[in-house]
């Protein structure tokens with residue numbers, strides 16, 4: 724099914740992207756690991772995925788804020804592996820500020836990395852997928868692709884945009900054996916989020932459990948973080964043959980947040 728397929732996961736040296744890369748590798752996919760830093764550790768991450776799962780995995784540096792680099796990432800992946808079967812658009816950044824104070828350069832880079840990069844990678848990958856009559860595109864959006872929160876104007880705009888892009892692409896590729904779907908996570912426990920907990924405990928003078936439940940997960944009805952493994956498993960499912968008729972949808976994994 725997904726074994727021996729080639730999967731590109733953008734922004735896959737940490738957090739959700741890394742978990743998705745591992746989950747797809749566990750299914751036998753060859754993996755293109757990506758970030759913009761090109762450190763020794765980044766290459767080691769690809770080597771570890773390859774040895775843990777007995778697949779091929781390479782690291783390709785590409786800055787997702789650069790349209791040319793986005794398209795070159797897909798071209799290099801196809802050069803190395805012969806084609807591109809699965810594209811997971813995951814790279815993303817955040818900035819929180821009131822709209823009147825929101826730095827213009829932060830707006831521009833959030834729109835570029837969280838939205839426009841997917842336009843470029845999808846445009847570059849679809850010719851390969853059309854040629855082979857099979858493809859899976861999974862865009863990691865957010866609950867903020869469906870509902871808003873204050874002070875996140877760029878992030879919410881980009882994530883709503885990616886949901887629209889997902890639907891449009893789904894319609895364009897529907898007869899080619901290709902699907903395009905979005906996953907909309909609520910608050911996920913990544914190392915980045917974990918690192919914020921001690922500060923939040925200090926600021927709010929609360930213990931870990933209370934600060935997580937009352938402050939961080941205020942809007943997440945289950946009062947539990949989503950895990951990166953749950954996002955990885957959902958991605959694997961969307962890439963499976965069982966999901967061949969799931970196209971253009973938004974899969975909420977948010978403990979019920981978007982239902983409210």
Ligand code: NAD
Nearest residue numbers: 734735736737738739758759786787813814815865910911
């Ligand atoms: P993270 O910071 O742990 O990982 C982000 C990844 O993107 C890293 O590998 C980083 O190197 C890469 N990246 C950042 N800028 C890049 C650039 N210009 N070019 C290439 N790579 C770049 O973040 P995460 O929490 O794992 O988030 C991954 C995705 O999931 C993002 O799109 C984010 O918006 C989305 N998301 C996260 C949460 C959450 O609670 N963590 C919730 C909903 C959606």
